[in-house]
Amino acid sequence: MTDQTPVRRALLSVSDKTGLVDLGRALAERGVELLSTGGSAAALRTVGLTVKDVAEITEFPEMMDGRVKTLHPRVHGGLLALRDNPDHVAAMEEHGIGPIDLLVVNLYPFEETVAKGADYDTCIENIDIGGPAMIRAAAKNHGFVTTIVDVQDYDALIADMDANDGATSDAFRKACAQTAYARTGAYDAAVSTWMAAAIGEKTPRRRAFAGTLAQGLRYGENPHQHAAFYTNGVERAGVATATQHQGKELSYNNINDTDAAFELVAEFDPAQGPAVAIIKHANPCGVARGTSLVEAYKAALACDSTSAFGGIIALNQPLDGATATEIAKIFTEVVIAPEADDEAKAIFAAKKNLRLLTTGGLPDVRVGGLTYRPVAGGMLVQDKDVGFVDFADLKVVTKRAPTDAEMADLLFAWKVAKHVKSNAIVYCKDGATVGVGAGQMSRVDSCRIAARKAEDMAEALGLAQPLTIGSVVASDAFFPFSDGLLTAAAAGATAVIQPGGSMRDDEVIAAADEAGLAMVFTGMRHFRH
Template identity: 65%
Template structure:
C-alpha cells in the first residue's frame, strides 16, 4: 500500500476558531472553555463534558449536531464520523481536501481537547474484567492521533496541565497557536496514546497469562525531571506507570531536597528488600548503598534492628538509604539521625519521629502507606543495545520453598532461622552474593564479585573490619552463610568455614554438589539446599 504525500508547508500560526472538547477528567475544563469562548472560539462537545460546559452558562454545540447522528451504544459511538475526523485531518491548503470538505459540509476543527477514559486507574484499582474493558477508550485515542498527525493545522491537548500554556499562547499570538507549540502538543499526544495502549496490552497479557507476547509495550508518565542521571553529564527523568505497589514511585515525600536518579534506584532496592519481612512478625531495617545492602536486621523494635543493621558495616552505611517495614518511631529516628543518611523510607512515621527528622532538613523522608508484597507478580525490564530484556519479578520467597538438608548434620533451630533470614537478604544482593548472618542480622556481605569465593572473602573481611571498629571478635564466628547460587567449587564454602560459619544455605545444582557437600561434612557444617537461585544483575 502506498500513501500519498501532500507536500504543503505548515503555516507558522493557525487561528483557533473552533474547538472540540471531550474529557474524562473534567478538572479545569469549564474555566478553559470559558476562556476559549471569551476569545470567540466556537465550542463543540460530547456527553458529560457538554453538560458541564452548558451548565456553566456557555454556548456549546453537541457533537451529534455536527455529525447528524446521535450518540449510540452507551456512548461507544459518537465521534467516529467523517464530520469529526474530516475536520481534524483535512489539509486546509490542499485544493482536493478543501473541495471534499465543501462537498460534504465538513468544517475544520482547530483545537482538540481530550483526556482518556481512566483505564489505568481501573486496572490498577482492581477493576473486574468487564469494567476494565469498558474503560478502554476508542474515540479519544482516534481523535488524538488524527489531530496530532495533522498538527500542521490542528492543536491537540490531552493534559489539563497544558490549559494555561495554551491560553497564554493564544493571548500572546492574537488567538493563534504557533507551529512549534502544535508540534510539541502532538508529540505529547502520541506519547500519551502510546502509554495508554501499552497499559492495555500489558493488562491483556496478564489477564490471559501470556508470559512473552509477540509485541510488548511499556509506558509511563513523567513524575519528575531529574537534575541528572547516574552521572552529571547524563540527563534523566522519573516516570511512573500507575502501578500502586508500595514503594518509591508511590511514596509521599515529607521533607528533604529532590531525590536524585541514584537515590531513587537505591531507595527502591532498599524498600523491596525490607518488604521481604512481615511487619506483623518483626521489625526490619535495611541499610543500602549503591543498590546493595550493607546491613539488614530484624528485632522486636526498629531502634534495635537499626543498631544491629548498622553494626554490620558502619563505614559503608554513611550516606546510605534506610528502609523500614514498620512505622518510624521516635526511638528509631533518634538513632538514625546520628549519622548522615540520604533517604529514609517507611510505611509511616509518628509525630515525634517527624519532629526529629525535621531537624535534618536535607534528609529525605518518604512514606509509602504500606509494604510491598514480595510474592506479587509483576515485570522488570532493562535496556540493552537495540532491545529490552523483560522478565517476571523475582517473587520467590524462602518460606515457600521445600528446603532439604543434604549434610550429615542438620541445622539447629537457631541456625535454620538465621539461614532463612540470610537467604531472604541474599535475594537482594548483587551476584555473586554471599551473606553471613547471626541472630537475625547480617554480619558480613559480599556483593557483585566475579567469583563466589571472592564474595565470601570480602564478606568475611567486612566483618573483620566492623569488629575492629567495635573492638571485638568478627561476628562471622558462629554465623550462618547464604549464597544466591550454587557453589561451583568447594573453595567458596571453605572460605565461609574459615570465617567461622557453621551452616550454609544455597540453591544447589552444581556438577560438583557432591564435592561441596563432602567438604561441608568434613567440617561438620550443616547445609540446606533451596532448589531456587536468586541471581541479581
C-alpha cells in the same frame, strides 16, 4: 501553514471532567465555539455555556451505547484538513465540514479499571476507540490543530492563546502533538500488556512500554548523563508513590538505591517485628531485625558502618523519634518508611540534606510484574523475582540438621541474599547481617570479602572476634566447588543455605559434613545482575 493558528472552534470530549468547566468558560470568553459529546456537553451546559452536540454536526445520533459518535468524516475531516490546501478546502465546503482548531480529549479510564481488578468484559468496555482516533488525527495535523490530552495542560493552552491574540503557536502545537502521541502510545501499551496477561501470553510477538514523567533529574548515574524519572501507573508502595517531607530533590542514584532498600525491607513482615535495611550502591551493607526499630537499626549499622555513611535506610515500620535520633548521628542520603511520627520529623528537620520519604505502607513482595533491561538493539524482559521459600521448602542435605536458631537465621539470610548483587554471600547471626560480599566474579571472593568486612567491623567495635563466628551463611546460587563453603566455615559459619544443583553437590555436602556444618538446599536461586 503559519506559526500562529487562530482557535475559533473546539471539540471537548473528556472522560475526566476535572477543570472542564473552567476551560469551557475560558474558551467561550475568547469567542471559541464549543462542540462536545455526552457527559462533557451536559457538564458545560450546566453552567450556562452554549455547546453544540457533535450529533448535530454529523447528523448521526450517538449509538451502540456511545461506541459510535465521533467516528465520522465531519469530525475527522475537520481535524485532518490542511487549511492551506485548496483541494482540502474545496472538499470541506462541498461536504459541509467545518474546521476544528482545538481538540481536548482524555480517554476512557482503562488503566484505572484494570487497577481496580475489573473483570475481562468490563476492561474491554473501557478501551477507548473514538478518543485515540481523534487524538492521532489532530496531532498529525498539528500545523493547524492544537491537541490537548492532559488536564494539566489547560492553563498552558489558555496562556499560549493569550500570548498570541487567540491563536496558538507552532511550538506549542508541536509540543502538544508529541504529548498526544505519547498518550495514545501509552494507552495502547497498557491495553496490550493487560491483554497479554489476561490471555496467558507470556512472550507476545510485540511488546510496548510506556511511562509518565514524574520528574526531570539533574543528571543520571554520572553528571554527563541526562536522566528523568518516569512512573508506570502501577500503584505500588515505594519511591515512585512516596511523599517527600524534606530535603533536596532525589537524584537518579537516590531513586535507584531507595527502591532497592524498600523492596528488601518489605521482605520482613512488620507484624513479626521491626526490620531495617541500609543500602549503598544498590547493595545491602546492613540488614537486621530487632525488638524495636532503634535496636534493628543499630544492629544493621554494626554490619558495616563505614559503607553505611551516605547510604539509604529503609524501615518496615513507622519511623519514631528514638530511631531518628540514632540515624541523625551519621550522614544519610534518604530514609524511607511507611510513616514517620512528628518527633522523628522534627529531629530530621535539622538535617537539611536528608530526604525523608513516607509511603503509607509496604509493597507486597510476592506480587509480580515485569522487569526490563535494555541491550544493544533490544530489550530483555522477565518476571520480577518473587521467589519465596519457607521452612517446609528446605531440604537438609548434611548429617547435621540446623538448630532452630540457625534455621531462623538461614531464612533471614536467604531473604537478604535475594537482594544482593551476584555473586552474593551473606553471613547472618541473631537476625542481623554480619558480613556481605556482593558482585564478585568469583563466589569464593565474595565469601572472603564478607568475612574480611566482619573482621574490620570487629576491630572498629572493639570486639574480641568477628561476628561471623557462630553465624550462618547464604549463597544466592550453588557452590560450584567446596572452596567457597570452606572459606565460610573458616570464617566461623556453622550452617549454610544455598540452592543446590551443582554437578559437585556431593563433594560440597561431604566437605560440609567433614567441617561439621549443617546445610539446607532451597532448590531456587536468586541471581541479581
